Amino acid sequence: MGVRxxxxxxxxxxxxxxxxxxxxxxxxxxxxGVTIPDETRRRVEDAARELGYQPHGAARALAGGTSHTIGxxxxxxxxxVSVDALLAETLxxxxxxxHEGGYRVLVEPLSPDSGRYSxxxxxxxxxxxIVSGPRTDDPELVALVEDGFPIILQGSLPELSAPSVDVxxxxxxxxxxxxxxxxxxxxxxxxxxxxxxxxxxxDRLAGxxxxxxxxxxxxxxxLVVEGAFDAASGCVAMxxxxxxxxxxxxxxVASDIVAFGALRALREAGRRVPADVSVVGFDxxxxxxxxxxxxxxxxxxxxxxxxxxxxxxxxxxxxxxxNERRLLPTELVVRDSTAPRG
Amino acid sequence: MGVRxxxxxxxxxxxxxxxxxxxxxxxxxxxxGVTIPDETRRRVEDAARELGYQPHGAARALAGGTSHTIGxxxxxxxxxVSVDALLAETLxxxxxxxHEGGYRVLVEPLSPDSGRYSxxxxxxxxxxxIVSGPRTDDPELVALVEDGFPIILQGSLPELSAPSVDVxxxxxxxxxxxxxxxxxxxxxxxxxxxxxxxxxxxDRLAGxxxxxxxxxxxxxxxLVVEGAFDAASGCVAMxxxxxxxxxxxxxxVASDIVAFGALRALREAGRRVPADVSVVGFDxxxxxxxxxxxxxxxxxxxxxxxxxxxxxxxxxxxxxxxNERRLLPTELVVRDSTAPRG
DNA sequence: GCGCGTTACTAACGCGAGTTACTTCCCCTC
DNA sequence: GAGGGGAAGTAACTCGCGTTAGTAACGCGC
Numbered sequence: 205m206g207v208r209x210x211x212x213x214x215x216x217x218x219x220x221x222x223x224x225x226x227x228x229x230x231x232x233x234x235x236x237g238v239t240i241p242d243e244t245r246r247r248v249e250d251a252a253r254e255l256g257y258q259p260h261g262a263a264r265a266l267a268g269g270t271s272h273t274i275g276x277x278x279x280x281x282x283x284x285v286s287v288d289a290l291l292a293e294t295l296x297x298x299x300x301x302x303h304e305g306g307y308r309v310l311v312e313p314l315s316p317d318s319g320r321y322s323x324x325x326x327x328x329x330x331x332x333x334i335v336s337g338p339r340t341d342d343p344e345l346v347a348l349v350e351d352g353f354p355i356i357l358q359g360s361l362p363e364l365s366a367p368s369v370d371v372x373x374x375x376x377x378x379x380x381x382x383x384x385x386x387x388x389x390x391x392x393x394x395x396x397x398x399x400x401x402x403x404x405x406x407d408r409l410a411g412x413x414x415x416x417x418x419x420x421x422x423x424x425x426x427l428v429v430e431g432a433f434d435a436a437s438g439c440v441a442m443x444x445x446x447x448x449x450x451x452x453x454x455x456x457v458a459s460d461i462v463a464f465g466a467l468r469a470l471r472e473a474g475r476r477v478p479a480d481v482s483v484v485g486f487d488x489x490x491x492x493x494x495x496x497x498x499x500x501x502x503x504x505x506x507x508x509x510x511x512x513x514x515x516x517x518x519x520x521x522x523x524x525x526x527n528e529r530r531l532l533p534t535e536l537v538v539r540d541s542t543a544p545r546g
Numbered sequence: 547m548g549v550r551x552x553x554x555x556x557x558x559x560x561x562x563x564x565x566x567x568x569x570x571x572x573x574x575x576x577x578x579g580v581t582i583p584d585e586t587r588r589r590v591e592d593a594a595r596e597l598g599y600q601p602h603g604a605a606r607a608l609a610g611g612t613s614h615t616i617g618x619x620x621x622x623x624x625x626x627v628s629v630d631a632l633l634a635e636t637l638x639x640x641x642x643x644x645h646e647g648g649y650r651v652l653v654e655p656l657s658p659d660s661g662r663y664s665x666x667x668x669x670x671x672x673x674x675x676i677v678s679g680p681r682t683d684d685p686e687l688v689a690l691v692e693d694g695f696p697i698i699l700q701g702s703l704p705e706l707s708a709p710s711v712d713v714x715x716x717x718x719x720x721x722x723x724x725x726x727x728x729x730x731x732x733x734x735x736x737x738x739x740x741x742x743x744x745x746x747x748x749d750r751l752a753g754x755x756x757x758x759x760x761x762x763x764x765x766x767x768x769l770v771v772e773g774a775f776d777a778a779s780g781c782v783a784m785x786x787x788x789x790x791x792x793x794x795x796x797x798x799v800a801s802d803i804v805a806f807g808a809l810r811a812l813r814e815a816g817r818r819v820p821a822d823v824s825v826v827g828f829d830x831x832x833x834x835x836x837x838x839x840x841x842x843x844x845x846x847x848x849x850x851x852x853x854x855x856x857x858x859x860x861x862x863x864x865x866x867x868x869n870e871r872r873l874l875p876t877e878l879v880v881r882d883s884t885a886p887r888g
Numbered sequence: 889g890c891g892c893g894t895t896a897c898t899a900a901c902g903c904g905a906g907t908t909a910c911t912t913c914c915c916c917t918c
Numbered sequence: 919g920a921g922g923g924g925a926a927g928t929a930a931c932t933c934g935c936g937t938t939a940g941t942a943a944c945g946c947g948c
Contacts, residue, residue, distance in 0.1 A: 215904080240926075261669040263904035268905075555934060567898090569896085569898075611903075
């Protein structure tokens with residue numbers, strides 16, 4: 205039934221309700237400070253409903269000066285598969301939060317070293333941005349932040365003084381390792397989720413050190429190996445670890461995907477998990493509960509992360525600013541890959 | 547350098563170039579049919595560059611009647627994890643193709659049974675839609691299609707006469723099973739990726755039957771079990787299968803995620819893969835190459851799928867219509883989970 | 889010298905809303 | 919009866935751009 209052709213304008217609504225366009229605008233936008241009798245209000249609302257009136261987005265944006273749209277810039281490199289695994293969830297979180305505030309989400313997927321997005325801003329197509337996977341070496345980002353454009357970083361980037369939302373990587377990692385400590389493990393290795401140039405990787409490693417320190421255990425560099433996003437790197441890392449430190453009884457792998465590779469290396473080396481070696485992961489990707497054995501891990505609340513980013517941006521747009529850094533708590537999910545030291 | 551505050555308008559450009567706004571518009575939009583001397587053209591372009599001019603999106607949309615935005619509606623249910631795994635790739639494909647044509651992508655993630663999106667259309671915020679995970683029981687969708695609104699379905703939905711883009715599930719499944727046949731297997735089971743109400747599941751099952759038929763093998767209902775998106779369902783399905791048909795030597799599992807569960811069941815039953823049982827998956831999720839053993843599977847070209855959907859929509863918007871159904875070819879990726887029948 | 893066509897350009901309108909400034913009417917108070 | 923003030927509503931301007939219709943200058947042929 206004609207969702208499309210006879211698009212009603214506010215003038216049509218006005219005519220049908222027997223009032224002026226101005227009044228229509230006042231009623232539908234619930235403008236404070238103007239008094240409108242219930243009878244008139246009802247007439248306008250009825251007319252709008254009957255005509256299926258929906259304000260023209262562009263017209264509203266032009267007149268009102270705000271696009272009611274937020275941009276989501278995806279800047280992660282293609283290697284960062286694990287991010288992909290949770291991207292959908294994050295997107296859902298942002299989307300639902302944006303809807304709440306009457307906003308829509310424009311997604312800008314960019315290859316890491318190409319593609320502009322500041323024209324999105326200059327053309328006023330978005331009122332604010334959420335930048336996922338931000339990099340310090342991103343001149344556009346730096347310029348926009350300095351310019352005071354509303355931006356929320358999703359991910360860590362301490363150098364930049366923009367509000368950010370992230371999961372508490374450090375505390376999560378610490379919890380993971382404390383779990384191993386509480387099971388009696390003393391020689392606990394760590395395989396990072398990524399090269400340490402990535403702050404998320406450095407933070408998780410810091411959490412590992414925190415836990416060791418709190419337990420009075422020494423930090424040994426040869427117990428730490430760098431992973432690199434994918435399972436293959438985890439496999440190699442674990443092989444090297446086993447060769448160097450055969451008596452290791454527990455490993456914290458700062459990414460489920462990398463942990464998947466580590467599990468494989470352990471299996472191939474004839475070590476049983478968790479009987480011989482306990483493993484804790486990080487992220488809680490959907491498949492983690494089906495690993496062999498089901499992986500004890502740290503849950504990254506992807507959806508909540510997106511929602512928090514969305515909410516933070518909407519708050520900035522509403523004027524309530526604040527440059528704070530919001531860290532979301534993680535949660536330890538105990539499954540079958542960890543056991544008391546034998 | 548003020549990316550933000552002193553937004554230049556086309557009037558500013560006109561003033562700086564010493565021409566009228568009309569001329570600026572003609573030059574920058576490369577309008578056919580008007581002749582403009584190179585000298586003037588250059589002056590305008592220089593002025594635009596110097597001022598960092600970027601047309602106001604909303605104004606352009608209002609005046610031109612087109613938003614230069616396409617909508618991506620995500621309608622898959624939360625259970626469909628496997629889709630999530632490849633969503634990022636698909637999104638990238640759509641995005642890059644949209645950019646090519648000067649479009650942006652507005653993403654609308656919806657829970658399956660709530661949320662309107664036709665207001666996106668009525669408010670003219672998008673010129674066209676890509677609907678991912680379309681359902682027949684979606685009244686909005688049906689209404690929009692009947693209305694002639696430009697829509698591309700990403701996924702199968704034979705009942706609806708709208709152009710669609712999908713991967714060739716049937717042919718892919720057939721290829722998978724033919725691979726097993728060529729290895730000498732005769733008793734080949736099938737675990738579906740989802741309940742058969744999902745067309746993708748039905749299509750893949752049809753491909754399985756095609757291959758059997760082509761090989762002169764009988765179709766046996768007790769060799770077919772329904773999976774349901776996740777690994778757990780694959781595990782259960784495989785257990786049932788082994789109990790009922792102990793002498794099965796090959797299984798086609800129409801989803802890598804489900805196959806992951808099936809592998810687990812096989813392992814727990816003491817069957818070696820591929821020595822005792824060969825397994826072929828479908829989708830080629832990033833983790834598949836790291837399964838134990840690395841999974842032979844059918845690659846679903848996620849990025850190309852997104853690109854095809856984007857291109858199809860852009861073509862429709864450009865007037866070249868056509869209600870065809872585009873099917874993308876898949877590719878068999880042979881890894882270590884399949885071997886000749888022992 | 890007139891007419892016609894082309895080149896080069898512009899004034900002015902319209903898109904569909906939000907918003908400001910102003911009018912009209914009516915009731916209440918002094 | 920004058921003056922004030924709120925209630926109810928509107929005409930007209932604005933946002934920044936695309937576009938139509940039209941003008942002025944120039945060249946060219948007869």
